[in-house]
Amino acid sequence: MSDRTPRYPFTSYPNGWYFIAETRDMKPGDERSGIVCGTRILFRMQSNGIIVLDNAMQCHEDNGLLYVFWGTQQKEVMRLPHFVELRDDGWMGPFNHVFKIRSHVQDITENTVDRAHMVNVHGYRSAPACHSFRIDGPHLVMSTEGPRTMFGITETIKMDITCYGVGLIETYVVSDHVTTKILITNTPIDEDTVRINLWFAIKKQGRLRDTIHRLLVPPLVHREFSYDLPIWENKIYRAQPILCAEEKDVANYRRWARQFFQEATVNEVAA
Ligand SMILES: [Fe+2]
Numbered sequence: 001m002s003d004r005t006p007r008y009p010f011t012s013y014p015n016g017w018y019f020i021a022e023t024r025d026m027k028p029g030d031e032r033s034g035i036v037c038g039t040r041i042l043f044r045m046q047s048n049g050i051i052v053l054d055n056a057m058q059c060h061e062d063n064g065l066l067y068v069f070w071g072t073q074q075k076e077v078m079r080l081p082h083f084v085e086l087r088d089d090g091w092m093g094p095f096n097h098v099f100k101i102r103s104h105v106q107d108i109t110e111n112t113v114d115r116a117h118m119v120n121v122h123g124y125r126s127a128p129a130c131h132s133f134r135i136d137g138p139h140l141v142m143s144t145e146g147p148r149t150m151f152g153i154t155e156t157i158k159m160d161i162t163c164y165g166v167g168l169i170e171t172y173v174v175s176d177h178v179t180t181k182i183l184i185t186n187t188p189i190d191e192d193t194v195r196i197n198l199w200f201a202i203k204k205q206g207r208l209r210d211t212i213h214r215l216l217v218p219p220l221v222h223r224e225f226s227y228d229l230p231i232w233e234n235k236i237y238r239a240q241p242i243l244c245a246e247e248k249d250v251a252n253y254r255r256w257a258r259q260f261f262q263e264a265t266v267n268e269v270a271a
Contacts, residue, residue, distance in 0.1 A: 008104050008237050012191040013037040014260035015071030016138070016165030017060070017080055019185030019197055023051060024064030037070050038190045063087050065185075065199070067168075071260075078138040081162070081170040085181045085201040092210060093201030095218045097225065103194050103232040105186040106257050109166045111228055113253040115144060116246035121227050124148045127246040128157070135256050138165050142249070148175075150220075166257055178213055179203035182221070198225055 020034035020041060031044040042054040043066065051066055053059050058069040063086045069078075085091040111117070113133075118124040128146025135141075140163040148157050155176040162170045169184040182200040189195050200221060202213050243250055 007192070008106075009239070010261050012104060012188050013070060014105065014166055014257075016167045016260055017067045017069050017078060018167045018187040020059075020066050020068050020187070022064055023061055023066045026051075034066075035189050036068055037188050041068060065183075078165060081164060081168055081183055083170070083181070083183050083199065083201075085203075086183075086199060088201070090204055091181070091201040092204055092214055093199075095200050095202075095221070097198040097218075097222050099196040099198070099225070099229060100189070101194055101196065101229055101233050102192050103235070104237075105166045105188055105194055106254075107232055107235055107237075108184075108186045108194060108196065109163055109169055109257075110250060110253055111232070112161055112163060112169055112171075113140075113142065113249040114247060115146075115249065116244055117231075118146060118148075121231070122148070122224055123150065124157075125154065128159070130249065133249055133252065135252075138259060139163065140253065140256055165260055177209075178205075178217060180217065180221070196225075198222075 018036045020036050021032055021043070023045065026032065026045040028045050028047040028049070031042060033040050033042045035041070041057065043051050043059065044054075045051055051059060051061050053068065060067045060069075060080055062080060063083050065083065065086075067080060086094045115127045115130060118128055119126060125147045128144040131143045131145060133140075133142045141161070143158070143160045145156060145158045147154055158174045160172040164170070167186050169186075171182045171184070173180045173182060180200055180202050182198065185197045185199070187195045187197075198221065200218075202210075202217050204210050205213070241250070
């Protein structure tokens with residue numbers, strides 16, 4: 001533990017599920033490791049196709065993505081995203097962008113509910129409307145809709161978002177022309193650093209459109225995400241921020257996020 005002043009007045013390792021590694025190319029007997037919350041975790045593929053860890057942590061695999069549960073709270077009630085589109089013939093992908101940044105998982109997931117920044121950062125003509133905002137224990141579910149102009153064309157962007165704790169964000173993005181399913185996995189690597197994996201699949205619509213979407217959508221998703229990175233790296237945490245009307249969900253989000261910090265996370269695994 002260092003004696004420097006921490007950037008956030010709470011742990012960098014809130015309770016919850018975190019993505020650790022891809023497993024789709026693993027064969028029985030293969031061993032790998034990944035870092036979650038400052039801890040290197042070893043795992044191996046068994047002959048029956050089941051992944052096991054070298055410690056008592058709980059893990060879960062879904063469509064080639066492996067997650068581990070950090071902490072002791074809410075293990076029984078917290079669901080995980082089911083990303084069938086990642087390997088579905090009706091969808092193109094998976095596409096993946098990886099970022100490693102100086103931030104906190106709570107700040108990155110907070111971007112989801114911050115509708116005001118969609119205008120200045122992501123080119124929306126006005127802050128998207130929030131059609132629903134529902135808290136379901138450790139899950140936060142919301143849907144938004146707003147106008148956005150790109151290449152001189154204005155279209156409506158609809159988003160259906162589910163946050164599974166502060167480590168996983170699943171989003172369906174439906175515009176007038178393309179439908180995308182995005183999974184953002186935010187994994188704390190150490191006290192200052194988060195590794196973000198941006199997984200996405202694009203719904204197929206026929207050969208011509210698919211060719212165009214395959215060329216255009218991945219760099220556009222990467223570009224939009226890149227706009228957020230310097231903000232996350234330089235945000236200053238304020239316990240009592242001044243919020244505008246479109247930011248009221250930020251206060252609701254932070255109240256929801258408190259549940260992941262209620263108990264000091266017990267580091268049960270070998271470092
Ligand atoms: Fe953003």
